[in-house]
Amino acid sequence: MAAHPEVETAFEVPAAAALPDLSGLPGVARVDGSTSVRLVATYWDTPALDLTRAGVSLRHRTGGDDAGWHLKLPSRAGGAGRRRTEHRVRAEATTPPAELLALVRARVRDQDVGPVVTLETDRSTARLLGADGGVLAEVADDVVVTHRGGGAADDEARPADDGDVARTWREWEVELVTGDDDLLTAVGEAVVGAGGTPRGASKVQRALGDRVPVAAATTPADGTAAEVLRAYLARHVERLLVADAGVREGDDDAVHDARVATRRVRTALRVLRPVVDSAVSEPVRARLQHAGRVLGAARDAAVERDAFAARLAAEPVELVLGPVARRLADDREAARAAAMADVVTLLDDPAYLAVLGTLDAWTTALPRGPRADEPASTVVPRRVRKAWRRVDVRARALADAGDGQRDDALHDLRRAARRARYASEVAREVVGRP
Numbered sequence: 001m002a003a004h005p006e007v008e009t010a011f012e013v014p015a016a017a018a019l020p021d022l023s024g025l026p027g028v029a030r031v032d033g034s035t036s037v038r039l040v041a042t043y044w045d046t047p048a049l050d051l052t053r054a055g056v057s058l059r060h061r062t063g064g065d066d067a068g069w070h071l072k073l074p075s076r077a078g079g080a081g082r083r084r085t086e087h088r089v090r091a092e093a094t095t096p097p098a099e100l101l102a103l104v105r106a107r108v109r110d111q112d113v114g115p116v117v118t119l120e121t122d123r124s125t126a127r128l129l130g131a132d133g134g135v136l137a138e139v140a141d142d143v144v145v146t147h148r149g150g151g152a153a154d155d156e157a158r159p160a161d162d163g164d165v166a167r168t169w170r171e172w173e174v175e176l177v178t179g180d181d182d183l184l185t186a187v188g189e190a191v192v193g194a195g196g197t198p199r200g201a202s203k204v205q206r207a208l209g210d211r212v213p214v215a216a217a218t219t220p221a222d223g224t225a226a227e228v229l230r231a232y233l234a235r236h237v238e239r240l241l242v243a244d245a246g247v248r249e250g251d252d253d254a255v256h257d258a259r260v261a262t263r264r265v266r267t268a269l270r271v272l273r274p275v276v277d278s279a280v281s282e283p284v285r286a287r288l289q290h291a292g293r294v295l296g297a298a299r300d301a302a303v304e305r306d307a308f309a310a311r312l313a314a315e316p317v318e319l320v321l322g323p324v325a326r327r328l329a330d331d332r333e334a335a336r337a338a339a340m341a342d343v344v345t346l347l348d349d350p351a352y353l354a355v356l357g358t359l360d361a362w363t364t365a366l367p368r369g370p371r372a373d374e375p376a377s378t379v380v381p382r383r384v385r386k387a388w389r390r391v392d393v394r395a396r397a398l399a400d401a402g403d404g405q406r407d408d409a410l411h412d413l414r415r416a417a418r419r420a421r422y423a424s425e426v427a428r429e430v431v432g433r434p
Helices: 098-103 181-193 203-211 225-248 252-271 278-313 324-347 350-362 376-400 406-431
Strands: 002-012 030-045 057-062 068-074 082-089 114-129 135-148 165-176 197-199
Touching: 002 181, 068 098, 068 225, 082 098, 098 225, 114 203, 135 181, 135 203, 165 181, 165 203, 181 197, 225 252, 225 324, 225 350, 225 376, 225 406, 252 278, 252 376, 252 406, 278 324, 278 350, 376 406
Parallel strands: none
Antiparallel strands: 002 082, 002 165, 002 197, 030 057, 030 114, 057 068, 068 082, 114 135, 135 165
16 A cells, blocks of 8 residues: 655636646746546445545546555645645455555444445646656646446446436646645646636535535534533544544554544543533543553653653763664564554454544534533633642642652642643633633
């Protein structure tokens, strides 16, 4: 399986629009003549379109030089344009490869996936070249025809049935190759000047239109405590789901992101316990606590590995005798590898996947507790103040701790402070950043 980052922007354009001259843009030495190809892609999803709703696309495509199965996942990197990571498997299988399905298991869980729409695209591509002849960006002129339902991947090349045509449109798609964000912005401005209208949705989102469920809102719809908690959960449950694929691939940053997301969700459910039905929230919190411990073992080993390496590098070279660096790295990397095996087991655990499904559902409909409908401006600050009072209690305990108790007391204070900090993030919606 191959993977690469994708940075692109797309613009809807009138049928008669002409692509502007891009040869005068900064860094562009010339524009290579266009090449044409017909692409036929069938997109797969759950019956509820969970992947498309999340900005994920899973497809089988014929035509072009990258035929096969593609999975595009939203990237955690910031910057201009739409950023995704594309995973490719060159296979003619009629169902999605297992290695791609594993990367979306957190969203698919125990559901089946099937074809939902087929897109036929007539594409002409121009390449923007730098002074050294390298490709900076590609500009694709696409005429797209959609066919609802799709069909099996091995039927993708069948002739179009006029009765099954759902929609057609033309768009220009700009994708960076070795160019930078400044070039992407410059091309975008030129395209807009030629009549292009920026389009945020992907091709499959546009093709499916209003069939795609609206993503859970990350801002409160009203001032109730339940709605403030729901919006907070929506933000951090999504971060947990986004991190899942990176965790499966062994990305240390993704492990960190997933661990922090579980902590934030746990804290919100604990601090605002009267807002949500505790009969269902407490088992979820317990499962998240277990997940946090498993993720933490992998994260801690990676942090220790890097910290030891940095401290060793700061030592005078004459004081470092023998293969100390290698032994430290090997030891901590072995601990990390063992912990990551436990992480992968966790991610495929049906109980954990069920909790993800529960949390995903709560981002749109929270099980309401006795104080759910009360004003957040009353409930939330009061509960957060209680969390900060626990910090004061732990700080006094640390001050009074004897020599043999200080490490445990310091750990308790750190946990209480972290919980209060996360609780304050919930309160920010109500009382503001200060």
